[in-house]
Amino acid sequence: MHxxxxxxxxxxxxxxxxAGYENPTPIQEKAIPLMMAGRDVMGxxxxxxxxxxxxxxxxxxxxxxxxxxRVRALVVAPTRELAEQIHDTxxxxxxxxxxxxxxxxxxxxxxxxxxxxxxxxxIIVACPGRLLDHLxxxxxxxxxVEILVLDEADHMFDMGFLPDVRRILRQLxxxxxxxxxxxxxxxxxxxxxxxxxxxxxxxQIGHIAPAETVSHAIYPVEQHQKxxxxxxxxxxxxxxxxxxxxxxxxxAKRLAQQLDRVxxxxxxxxxxMSQNKRxxxxxxxxxxxxxxxVATDIAARGIDVIRVSHVVNYDMPTTAxxxxxxxxxxGRAERKGEALSLITRDDxxxxxxxxxxxxxxxxxxxxxxxxxxxxxxxxxxxxxxARSPRPQRGRGAPLVQNxxxxxxxxxxxxxxxxxxxx
Ligand code: AMP
Numbered sequence: 001m002h003x004x005x006x007x008x009x010x011x012x013x014x015x016x017x018x019a020g021y022e023n024p025t026p027i028q029e030k031a032i033p034l035m036m037a038g039r040d041v042m043g044x045x046x047x048x049x050x051x052x053x054x055x056x057x058x059x060x061x062x063x064x065x066x067x068x069x070r071v072r073a074l075v076v077a078p079t080r081e082l083a084e085q086i087h088d089t090x091x092x093x094x095x096x097x098x099x100x101x102x103x104x105x106x107x108x109x110x111x112x113x114x115x116x117x118x119x120x121x122x123i124i125v126a127c128p129g130r131l132l133d134h135l136x137x138x139x140x141x142x143x144x145v146e147i148l149v150l151d152e153a154d155h156m157f158d159m160g161f162l163p164d165v166r167r168i169l170r171q172l173x174x175x176x177x178x179x180x181x182x183x184x185x186x187x188x189x190x191x192x193x194x195x196x197x198x199x200x201x202x203x204q205i206g207h208i209a210p211a212e213t214v215s216h217a218i219y220p221v222e223q224h225q226k227x228x229x230x231x232x233x234x235x236x237x238x239x240x241x242x243x244x245x246x247x248x249x250x251x252a253k254r255l256a257q258q259l260d261r262v263x264x265x266x267x268x269x270x271x272x273m274s275q276n277k278r279x280x281x282x283x284x285x286x287x288x289x290x291x292x293x294v295a296t297d298i299a300a301r302g303i304d305v306i307r308v309s310h311v312v313n314y315d316m317p318t319t320a321x322x323x324x325x326x327x328x329x330x331g332r333a334e335r336k337g338e339a340l341s342l343i344t345r346d347d348x349x350x351x352x353x354x355x356x357x358x359x360x361x362x363x364x365x366x367x368x369x370x371x372x373x374x375x376x377x378x379x380x381x382x383x384x385x386a387r388s389p390r391p392q393r394g395r396g397a398p399l400v401q402n403x404x405x406x407x408x409x410x411x412x413x414x415x416x417x418x419x420x421x422x
Contacts, residue, residue, distance in 0.1 A: 001029050006036065012060045015093035025050030030203045031179075032058055038177055040200035042193050046183040047152070048328035049205050052089045055149050055179050060094045062147060062177075063122055068098075071117060071142060074172070075125040075149040076165060078156045079298075080105040080275065081282060086151065087125045099123060106130040107275035114139045128156065128164035135171055145172050150196065153182040153189050159298075162188060169196055184321060214327055216358070217365045218341045218351060224376035226314055226342050227258055232370045233340065234264055234292070239310040241285065244294040245326050247315035255314060256294040266292035269300060297322055313341035316350050320357040323350075 001024055003016050024032065027049045034041050035058035045051045059073045066072065077083045083103045090101040102116030104126035110133075116124060117140035124131075134140040148169075150156070156165055178197050182189050193200065221229055234242070246252045249270035256268035267281045267290040285293040293300075297317065308330045317323050330337025341362070343351055355361050366372075 006032050006057070008036075008057060008061050009064045009097075011064055011096040012057060012093065014096045015060065016057070018095050019053070019089075019092050021050075021053065025054075027051050027203065027205045028054045028057070030205075031055070034201050034203065035059075035177070035179060036061060040178045040197040041180070042197060042200045042202045043179065043181040044183070044185065044202065044204040045181060046325060046328050051151075051181050052086055053093060055151075055181070056086070056089050056093050059123065059147050059149070060090070060097055060099060063099050064097045066146075068122060069119045070144040071119065071122065071124050071140070072144055073123045073147040073149070074142060074145050075123070075151060076128055076131065076156070076168065077125060077151045078127065078159050078161060080107065080127060081278070081300075082152060083125045083127055084279075084282075090123055090125070094123075101125060104131050104134065106133075110134070110139070117141070128161045128168060132164050132167055135168065142168075142171050143173060145176055147177045147179070148172060148196075150178070150180040150192075153180055153192060154184045154186065157186065157188050157192075162192060165192070166195070183325065214330055214337045214339050216327070216339045216341070216362050218343050218362045219365055219367055221342050221344060221372075222376075223344050225372065225374075227255065228374065229342060229367055229370055230255075230312065230314060231259065231262055231264075232367055233312075234259070236367075236369070237310065237338075239338075240291065241288070241308050242292045242310040242312060243300065243308050243326075243330070244292060244312040244314050245300065245317070246294060246296060249296055251315065252294045252296050256292070259292055259294070264292055265290050266294060269293055269295040271296065271298060297326070300326070308337065310338045310340060313339070316341055316343055316347040318350070320350075320353045323354050324357070 003013065003021070003024055006024075008016075027043060027045045031041055031043055031051075031054045035055065043051055043054065045054075055075075063072055075083075075086055077086055080103075083105050087101050087103045090099075094101065100116075100121040101123040102113070102121035102125070104113045104117065104124055106127065106129055113130070113134065117134055119141075131140070135142070150165065153165075156162060178200075180193055180197060180200075185193075219229060219233070230244070244255065244266075246255055249272050252268040252270045253272070256266045259266035267284055269278060269281045269285075273281070281290070281293065284290045294314075311327050311330045313323070313326065317326060327337075327339045330339060341347075341351075351362060
């Protein structure tokens with residue numbers, strides 16, 4: 001199938017060239033014709049599938065002919081980063097349409113947003129909280145909205161935004177087209193879909209499995225070896241753009257500093273940073289000034305950097321879905337990507353869960369040239385090393401192969417609640 005088969009308005013079709021897309025992705029093939037026919041669509045797809053263009057193209061096609069100077073399409077997204085990304089997609093694809101898009105989210109000034117909501121933009125991409133503030137202060141007139149998109153609905157649910165989303169829905173005309181995207185369909189999302197969509201068609205892109213173009217490798221290590229091995233691996237691979245995930249905000253910040261200190265152009269992205277700093281980090285990564293972005297799950301939600309070559313799980317995620325979501329940042333749109341995970345004994349159960357989801361075993365790798373016997377830099381004395389190594393558990397290959405020593409006392413436990421918010 002070709003983009004020309006959709007019959008998009010020529011000014012919209014020209015945006016596809018600007019974006020550099022050659023052929024539609026599977027979700028675009030399925031969803032664009034339905035959306036162009038005015039149908040409500042529930043898209044079960046994660047980021048990395050091309051879902052943003054799947055809704056942006058039909059929206060631009062629909063809006064290009066009609067009136068200007070009023071808000072006619074509203075996209076609601078869980079995070080500022082995702083909102084910015086969607087806005088960028090509209091700008092790129094809509095370059096020749098003269099349609100204007102604007103973002104609305106917290107942490108930045110209200111005034112430009114008030115103007116946009118008052119009709120300076122036809123397309124608004126908003127996070128729920130700030131949009132609701134505007135609605136409560138009567139800053140926004142959404143009575144002309146013809147198309148609503150609820151993007152990453154499952155994440156809006158995770159982040160507690162569903163009540164806000166429902167309040168926003170009440171302020172929209174009931175005569176509208178609604179498009180909803182979610183990687184999963186828990187009961188709350190199903191119920192939201194029932195209330196927000198009319199006679200909708202479900203479009204599902206595979207199961208939520210990572211792209212086939214991603215190769216997965218796991219590096220069994222002790223907790224204390226993680227930083228050393230990541231430095232070692234980064235030195236070996238010379239990756240172009242690497243996204244590293246840590247469990248905590250503090251961990252993200254510290255690791256970025258440690259990597260930066262040894263010359264790896266690294267920056268962190270975590271929830272303690274100001275909006276300005278977050279944007280600087282993201283822009284720097286996108287433009288290649290930083291080659292490594294160390295982030296927590298929440299902070300990295302929706303990040304769209306097409307040239308990510310490697311995703312590294314410094315800390316393993318707590319669910320298989322989160323693994324899929326992290327890995328979704330690489331191997332996008334037919335490009336090759338690599339996923340590397342540092343695993344300790346405590347992660348064995350999660351590894352098995354992920355293997356079941358992928359339907360294949362993850363490749364266990366021993367880092368060539370890495371000194372697995374080097375002592376834990378944080379240990380404080382010989383007593384730390386006195387405990388005998390713990391026997392291996394369960395099935396699968398040994399955690400550290402080739403008979404290297406294991407220093408049980410240096411192991412840190414991370415069984416406790418793994419924070420989801422970054
Ligand atoms: P998304 O799932 O919307 O986050 O998109 C993932 C990435 O794929 C983005 O960087 C898009 O620019 C890119 N993309 C979207 N559609 C296409 C396409 N048809 N061909 C190539 N790349 C695409």
